Amino acid sequence: MTQRHRTGAAAGGLAAALTALALLAGGCTEAAGGVRGTPGAAGLRDPYFPKLGNGGYDVRHYALTLAYDPASGRLSGTADITARATQDLSAFNLDLAGLTVGTTTVDGVPAAANRAGNELTLRPREDIRKGAEFRAVVAYAGVPEPLTDPDGAREGWLRTADGAVAVGEPAGSMTWFPGNHHPSDKAAYDITITVPAGLEALANGARTARRTAPDGRVTSVWHTPEPMASYLATVTIGHYETTTERPPGAVGTPPGEETPTGSPGPSVLTAAERSLAARTAALRAEVPGIVARQERLFGPYPFAVAGATVVADGTLGYALETQTRPVFPLASFDRTTLVHELAHQWFGNSVTPASWRDLWLNEGFATYAEWLYGEKYEHVPARKRFETAFAQEANWAFPPAEPPTADNLFDAPVYQRGAMVLHRLRETVGDRTFDEILRGWLAKYRHASATTADFTGYAEDVAGRDLGALWAVWLYGDGRPSAP
Ligand code: ARG
Ligand code: ZN
Secondary structure (H helix, E strand, C coil), rough: CCCCCCCCCHHHHHHHHHHHHHHCCCCEEEHHHHHHHCCCCCCCCCCCCCCCCCCCCECCCEEEEEEEECCCCEEHHHHHHHHEECCEEEEEECCCCCEEEEEEEEEECCCCEEEEEEEEEEEEECCCCCCCEEEEEEEEEECCCCCECCCCCEEEEEEECCCCCECCCCCCHHHHEECCCCCCCCCCEEEEEEEECCCCEEEECEEEEEECCCCCCEEEEEEEEEEEEEHHHEEECCCEEEEEECCCCCCCCCCCCCCCCCCCHHHEEEEEEEEHHHHHHHHHCHHHHHHHHHHHHHHHHHHHHEEEEEECCCCCCCEEECCCCEEHHHHCCCCCHHHHHHHCCEECCCECCCCCHHHHHHHHHHHHHHHHHHHHCCCCCHHHHHHHHHHHHHCCCCCCCCCCCHHHHCCCHHHHHEEEEEEEEHHCEEEHHHHHHHHHHHHHHCCECCCHHHHHHHHHHHHHHCCCHHHHHHHHCCCCCCCC
């Protein structure tokens, strides 16, 4: 589902103009039912990853049915994708890297499939009318190959000694399921995973069923009703212990914080690789308390479920804010990183960047969330964190809203200078207005995607003044300004 907020008139006018152009350009095919479709675009022209995502449709729901054999590394799956056509479609693409595609259908009728690079093209027997909802089903199998990002990070389906961990920021989800792999198209998910006897299989959201087949294999069904960007989808398979944590506000709430947040709070499930369960138990038990504190800072937690999964070191080199259940290698499982990844549930997962250029809306905000948390609960003023960040040369390599290349997306300026932008905004408009901006931003763009311009425009609306000078220096300016 695409839930960009925009001025309807302008967007509608543009769409009409584009349709007219497409008609003039010709290339349409006459099809049964009178629909003259054209192929959907093979990419969404993301500034850093132009081929990620696809045009012509909008996914509503993914039902992924997966089976994994850790011994051979073989994954077999079916992706049942419900989408709405945003143009008359003769064909459309899904992003998929590696693996072998089997049967493909659209609305139950076999559809022709073609593969080129990471693009899988499906051509339904009949063209799809703009606005129509359709179902594409793709069967696939093989040993998934992880990706190495431009910055050298490994992502996608990462194999472990007894299982796997699947993560996908920014592009790795295409290594384990076909989809519209761009953050601007969010959808609901149901992920069903079957693994050999004795193994656990975790994914996003709530487990709604778990059953054992006569052959001993175990199937778990995981449900995520809220919109999710595909880079936040996750699966963890192996020997894991799971714990249902106490609800927020129960015994153990820090003194003075007994006041209810006004929300019942999410249900919380944490997991740890079995050899790490005991030593991570205390910090995992802090998840409900941290979420409750963050609700006081940002407003209601956006999902029905929260949690954390701790995996063995050597699998992935960073923590990731996978929706409802962020994943941490043991080496990154500390309180600061936990606060950061949980803050992403609001900043990034609920309000999602419209393109990868807008990543500072995730990382700058999650970093500033650490500063706010530290100020309110750990007696470290945000101003102090600002001054430390200001003094560091590496934070000034480029402006946070304009990373020079894809290998710089996750560099220090996006995180630290991004947080500095927010601190300067706060100092400029005052604490009360800043709080109103932060909460209002999360409420207005809840479960949607947003651009940097959406944020700067929204902040100016709430503040009731032009903040162009602030953005020019802190968000877009080259180099370090004089100390404020
Ligand atoms: N979003 C993760 C965080 O919370 C970092 C992901 C890193 N990915 C990468 N390709 N370098 O900071
Ligand atoms: Zn982050």
